[in-house]
Amino acid sequence: MALIVQKYGGTSVGTLDRIRNVASRLKRTRDEGNQVVAVVSAMSGVTDGLLKMARDLSENPSERELDVLVSTGEQQSIALVTMALHDLGVEAASITGRQAGILTTGSHTRGRILNIEPQMMQGFLDEGKTLVVAGFQGVTPDGQIHTLGRGGSDLTAIAISAALKADVCQILTDVDGVYTCDPRIVKNARKLPEISYDEMLEMASSGSKVMQSRSVEFAKKFGVVFEVRSSLNDNPGTLVLEEHPAMENVVIRGVSIERSQARVTITGIPDEPGMSGKILGALGDAEINLDMIVSNIAHDGYARHSFTMHANDLAKAQAALKPVLAALSADAKIETDVGIAKLSAVGIGMRSHSGVASTMFKALGDAGINIGMISTSEIKIAVTVDETRIEDAARAVHDAFELDKEPVR
Template sequence: MRLIVQKFGGTSVGSPERIRKVAERLIESQREGCRVVAVISAIAGVTDNLLKLARDVSSQPSERELDVLLATGEQAAISLVAMAVNALGSKAISLTGAQAGVLTDRVHTKAKIANISPRRIQELLSDDYIVVVAGFQGQNAEGETTTLGRGGSDLTAIALAGALNADACQIYTDVDGVFTCDPRVVSDASKLEEIAYDELLEMAGAGSKVMQSRAVEFAKKFSVPFEVRSSLNRNPGTLAREETTNMEDVVIRGVSVERDQAKITVAGVPDAPGTASRIFSAISAGNILVDMIVQNASDQNTTDISFTIHESDLGRAEELLAPV
């Protein structure tokens, strides 16, 4: 029997009607002869609301406590999806990241997956359950709740597909697949039937919101092909894999747009060996991803170093750079 992992984003479960549609799709896949694992994100807007609530309570909330709080968004969503499946007459059970065997490192808010022990999922699949797993979260070796950072549910789905040796992995979003540009920005953007991991990784790294770059890296490393498609219709999506048939024929594959960027300029730093290393070592220690780096020409043995990061990391980056 084929095993399929299906991931649904926040907009796909954004209302009771959409949750029922997700449940119907899961049941349909099972009736077609598949063992089904669903990975669910928090309902659209919930994570942002929880973050706002945390910052209304504390200007600098503990990252550990943030993880405990933010993980509840996905936990609410998986419970609702499992309830919807059960209400339609099929068997479903929800699992948190920890219950699903997702083990991470000790970093809070941006943890990396260290290992997945899928035995409990496999046992439940053998008992004909549709297994509904919380994306975005796991547990470290001390039993602490951790989260995987922005877009972490994509990573959860790809990692589970690899650990379970799934026959297919489908990433459901609110668009029909991967487009040459965001169709919400460019109305006549074209959908790609297939795309190579490296191409999608470049687009994700440049700001494309359709997939999280760490998830694409994981898929490439462990050779996990996946399809990006819409949860709102039955149209075919975009298949991501190692190579595509026309990979060498395309000059430009797509254009990405990134709006949530912040630029930091460290002015007047000594133009000497090791200076840039100290700056970016401090940023790296905070698990902050740097996108673009620009260094001005030296003027009187000093230089300016500018770089861009995600807007949400700006406050943390300023703290890390203060003592450098």
């Protein structure tokens, strides 16, 4: 008898009819001879409704109270899903984050999982019950309620899989799995049967928002193999797991894109130690997430620093940089550029195959697409291009690496 953890998002439990569907699906998994633990989010819309009330009452509502308020959404859906299971004759029990023993640390509204004490869950499983666990929430060791921030329900499912030593962890979502590229852009994109944690992380940080990075990091840390699959059909999805030797045969696993990027370039700063730290520190203090960072020295002895960020952060970045630059050099200048997008090619095979960058750059050149910044990691090559050309760029790179074809094993 296998223990299967299945995570359902807010859309999957968004109406009473959908809750009934989730219950049927859980019953089917159970009838196939498995122990089943569902992790569910709040019904879609509920969280937003609660946040609206909070903002009506207070311009800047307390994060502690937001956690108390918002965590009720998941508590409602676990009870409702459990009732729907009972209605199908399935013995089941709901489990809040606290009852699941999910102990957290860190800040309110973005708690981090410290530990899981699964005694209550284990007790109910031993009684043969199907469990319905509230995603996205936990408590601090001294009993304060925490929510886990964006993607928190995925994190709950993966952490519970680790704690209960589940055989399978399925993240059920509105996509069929992880694709070689977004199928809305590249028509012949192919669903990947498997992808390594590291590749998934690079894809996630490059705009393939199937999952938040920290859920993947948690899975990697605790060796939880999970599958991303559709909640609407029974097609096999994509397994996310530790890399194994056969995976290196594929040079590029997938291509991901990120739109609405902005570039900031700073010139006229003397090339002296500590300058980059001061500039990046100012942006970090302003809580701006930088993506690509490229620095080099111009022939005039001045350094030239460029970074990309989401276009929404640009004004905040300019405001944060102004006083710092004024203090550093009278010649300092900020140039900004919007309307750019980022394309990333990701694959662990890159480590053992040469010529990947040149294949990619040639493909883009042949398509008449100009490359802006370039940044590389051990398993990723990322470039910026004009946002109007990003879809052409994705198709060109996808074709160049023949990602539409099943790789030869």
